[in-house]
Amino acid sequence: MRFLALLKKELREALPWIILAAFILAFCGTLYIASNMHRFRDFNISSPRSTIRMDYFGKELTLRDIGSLLVYTSCGLGLVLAVRQFLVPAFQKTWAFTIHRSISRIAILLAKFSVAIIALALSCGIIWTLFYWYATKPGMNPVPPRQRIFGEGWILITLGLVVYFGAVLSALSTARWVSTKMFGLAFATVGTFLLLTLRASLTLCLVTIIISLVILVSQIIHTFLNREF
Amino acid sequence: MNMKLKNLTKYISTPAEILVTLTIFLIAVLIIQVAIIGTVDVFGSSEEWTGPPEPEMTEAQKKRWCINGMKKEFLPDGTIHLIETIKEEGKLAVVNVYDANETLLWDSKRGKNPYHYLSWAEFLEHGIDVDMMNYSQLLTPEFSRKLVVPVTNDERKIVQIWRYEPGPDYFIGYDWKGRKIGYVGSNGFTEAKSEAEPFGEFRRVVDWCYRDHHAPILLWQTTNRIYQIDFEKRRVEVLLDLKDDEIDQVAWQNWQVETFEPDARLLTFIYVSTKKGSHILVFRNPIERLTINVPRQWKARRNQIAAHGDKIFLKNYGSDWEPPPPQFRLRKAWWERTKSKSNKMWSELYEVQRNGNLKFINRFKWIRPPIGEKVTWFWDEPDNLRWKTRKFVNTVSPTLFLAYHFFDDVPSWAYEDVLADYKAWYDQALEITRYFRATKMTLHWIVVVLMVCAAFWHGWPRRTGKGRLIFWLVLVALFNLAGFLTYLALNHTTVIRCAACGKKRGLERGDCPSCGALLPAPERRETDLILV
Numbered sequence: 001m002r003f004l005a006l007l008k009k010e011l012r013e014a015l016p017w018i019i020l021a022a023f024i025l026a027f028c029g030t031l032y033i034a035s036n037m038h039r040f041r042d043f044n045i046s047s048p049r050s051t052i053r054m055d056y057f058g059k060e061l062t063l064r065d066i067g068s069l070l071v072y073t074s075c076g077l078g079l080v081l082a083v084r085q086f087l088v089p090a091f092q093k094t095w096a097f098t099i100h101r102s103i104s105r106i107a108i109l110l111a112k113f114s115v116a117i118i119a120l121a122l123s124c125g126i127i128w129t130l131f132y133w134y135a136t137k138p139g140m141n142p143v144p145p146r147q148r149i150f151g152e153g154w155i156l157i158t159l160g161l162v163v164y165f166g167a168v169l170s171a172l173s174t175a176r177w178v179s180t181k182m183f184g185l186a187f188a189t190v191g192t193f194l195l196l197t198l199r200a201s202l203t204l205c206l207v208t209i210i211i212s213l214v215i216l217v218s219q220i221i222h223t224f225l226n227r228e229f
Numbered sequence: 230m231n232m233k234l235k236n237l238t239k240y241i242s243t244p245a246e247i248l249v250t251l252t253i254f255l256i257a258v259l260i261i262q263v264a265i266i267g268t269v270d271v272f273g274s275s276e277e278w279t280g281p282p283e284p285e286m287t288e289a290q291k292k293r294w295c296i297n298g299m300k301k302e303f304l305p306d307g308t309i310h311l312i313e314t315i316k317e318e319g320k321l322a323v324v325n326v327y328d329a330n331e332t333l334l335w336d337s338k339r340g341k342n343p344y345h346y347l348s349w350a351e352f353l354e355h356g357i358d359v360d361m362m363n364y365s366q367l368l369t370p371e372f373s374r375k376l377v378v379p380v381t382n383d384e385r386k387i388v389q390i391w392r393y394e395p396g397p398d399y400f401i402g403y404d405w406k407g408r409k410i411g412y413v414g415s416n417g418f419t420e421a422k423s424e425a426e427p428f429g430e431f432r433r434v435v436d437w438c439y440r441d442h443h444a445p446i447l448l449w450q451t452t453n454r455i456y457q458i459d460f461e462k463r464r465v466e467v468l469l470d471l472k473d474d475e476i477d478q479v480a481w482q483n484w485q486v487e488t489f490e491p492d493a494r495l496l497t498f499i500y501v502s503t504k505k506g507s508h509i510l511v512f513r514n515p516i517e518r519l520t521i522n523v524p525r526q527w528k529a530r531r532n533q534i535a536a537h538g539d540k541i542f543l544k545n546y547g548s549d550w551e552p553p554p555p556q557f558r559l560r561k562a563w564w565e566r567t568k569s570k571s572n573k574m575w576s577e578l579y580e581v582q583r584n585g586n587l588k589f590i591n592r593f594k595w596i597r598p599p600i601g602e603k604v605t606w607f608w609d610e611p612d613n614l615r616w617k618t619r620k621f622v623n624t625v626s627p628t629l630f631l632a633y634h635f636f637d638d639v640p641s642w643a644y645e646d647v648l649a650d651y652k653a654w655y656d657q658a659l660e661i662t663r664y665f666r667a668t669k670m671t672l673h674w675i676v677v678v679l680m681v682c683a684a685f686w687h688g689w690p691r692r693t694g695k696g697r698l699i700f701w702l703v704l705v706a707l708f709n710l711a712g713f714l715t716y717l718a719l720n721h722t723t724v725i726r727c728a729a730c731g732k733k734r735g736l737e738r739g740d741c742p743s744c745g746a747l748l749p750a751p752e753r754r755e756t757d758l759i760l761v
Contacts, residue, residue: 063372064371067371068370068371137407138406140407146375149372149373152368153372179718183249183250183253186253187249190252190256199368199369199654200367201366201368205368216245216249218242219242219245219249221234222235222238222241225238226235
């Protein structure tokens with residue numbers, strides 16, 4: 001019950017950000033899809049002289065631009081949630097109230113993590129699923145997005161979780177701002193950036209994300225259970 | 230539960246913390262190195278180092294090199310012409326045509342070239358190759374990409390698409406409404422997934438489209454097969470199946486030109502050379518194959534094929550030049566051995582007979598002057614500011630970079646381009662370690678020793694155990710500056726003078742590492758309520 005109460009409290013605090021992220025993703029995503037669908041409907045070999053060539057435009061035309069939007073939204077939401085959950089209580093000096101409730105520290109941490117996962121799934125995951133469902137509707141376009149694209153979208157959303165945990169580690173660190181405090185966030189940001197710019201296979205992306213999560217979460221738990229507030 | 234978790238996470242979080250800190254410092258050091266080299270590039274000397282000057286050639290030498298540089302082309306009757314092209318400001322300015330005795334036959338001032346030379350089959354180097362295909366599968370913010378073949382209707386609107394699936398290695402077809410319409414594999418078009426068979430290990434695909442066709446036709450090359458896939462007619466033809474051999478090179482002549490005339494049959498063919506040294510021609514309408522009996526001693530990749538009328542010709546070009554050895558350390562000796570030697574060069578024309586045998590037609594031989602007359606090969610490292618800066622900056626690079634490239638004998642200055650297209654991330658990472666590995670070895674080792682000594686000097690009074698101290702010293706030695714910064718970031722604790730022995734001691738452990746004395750307890754005061 002106490003855990004649920006804490007979960008509700010965290011969810012209530014995160015709700016404005018969840019709605020904002022979902023709105024941004026839904027609004028911009030719809031604009032992108034509308035413009036891409038228009039381009040795609042006009043995609044025909046109109047000139048009689050032009051020849052039809054193979055193409056690896058398997059860029060999944062309708063959903064192409066949603067990918068970067070997913071990365072920005074999920075990473076942005078991850079960062080904001082970490083600040084809201086871990087940095088704002090430090091500035092408002094309310095940690096002591098939370099810590100000294102009759103609930104274990106690990107339960108507090110779990111409640112916050114659960115809210116972050118729910119937030120990403122609600123604001124980015126559901127919207128992404130709706131976009132994918134719309135793009136794959138029969139008759140919508142002749143190159144329906146592959147199932148793999150759906151999985152890739154979810155991986156891009158998970159990058160937001162990596163940034164969240166990186167930011168949480170930075171927020172919990174007792175080091176100074178000018179020393180190693182920001183290393184958690186830097187690690188998550190650099191990892192996300194390298195993963196997307198250097199290009200990796202789906203399996204490698206998954207493995208890298210899981211390893212990054214283990215590295216960050218283990219440090220967060222250790223820090224949170226040991227530090228004094 | 231909290232206590233258990235506390236202890237459990239300690240074993241994961243400590244190495245994780247080291248890994249995070251080390252990664253950040255490695256990247257930070259790398260960024261600083263790049264910034265310093267870049268700054269020197271921008272604000273340093275603008276002088277470009279191009280190595281020692283090229284030797285000055287005499288007029289006689291220039292003339293001999295001119296003959297070497299001329300294109301040797303054959304007329305269909307076997308006559309050889311030497312074609313000199315002179316470029317001015319990158320544009321073709323003059324073309325001169327000489328006979329084998331170097332008599333001028335024609336120059337570009339006289340209008341159009343009256344001679345029609347044999348036209349050689351074009352080697353397939355375009356289309357989508359295996360690297361491009363693999364690269365497009367990787368995750369980006371715009372998602373991975375796949376090869377798609379469209380099929381249109383008479384209004385030229387797309388009505389079907391065939392998408393290549395690299396995993397199962399076949400095409401899946403969809404209609405306009407996105408419904409599956411079938412599969413295309415090595416065994417042709419099928420309706421059931423279970424019946425579709427893979428094409429084989431992909432190598433390259435090129436495509437073309439006839440004028441009134443509604444879909445492109447693909448020439449699909451695997452390691453040992455060549456397929457022709459017509460999506461409009463839903464037909465897959467195996468043009469070549471080598472079974473226990475592998476395709477080395479593929480060239481085609483007019484294959485993509487639509488023709489039904491029987492006398493033009495010889496003009497359209499595919500030429501394939503294999504890894505085991507076979508040379509095969511594939512004709513169409515109907516599909517036939519001819520193995521050319523090329524002498525085994527001929528070197529690979531020195532043959533070209535052309536067709537003219539009802540004849541097929543093979544050109545072989547060669548020399549007795551000794552190619553450079555792959556090992557860099559052997560190249561200086563090779564250069565000394567070969568630079569002043571002239572080489573015999575030749576270009577021979579053969580007719581390919583119906584049984585695959587070769588009939589000699591004509592040969593042109595010439596002597597290539599010693600290469601040392603024209604080129605200066607340098608073996609010493611550059612002496613420009615950029616290289617000197619890089620060498621100096623790389624002294625703080627991790628020693629581990631050196632260990633990885635221990636067997637790599639190509640000097641670091643020979644590498645300039647760090648990142649290239651279509652390279653996997655691990656190849657790019659290895660290129661970075663190669664570029665930034667230390668080359669000024671004495672200075673590098675001095676820096677490493679200094680770092681280790683500094684870490685030891687800092688860590689000795691703060692030691693909590695010998696094993697831990699040794700671990701940190703090894704890490705500093707392996708990662709140099711990044712390792713030292715990691716050590717400092719994670720081990721900086723306050724030191725005090727031990728009340729018993731007077732030596733410095735850290736506060737990480739309760740007893741003094743020198744004398745074993747415990748930390749002094751504060752003196753009792755009257756107001757203390759709890760007595761220990």
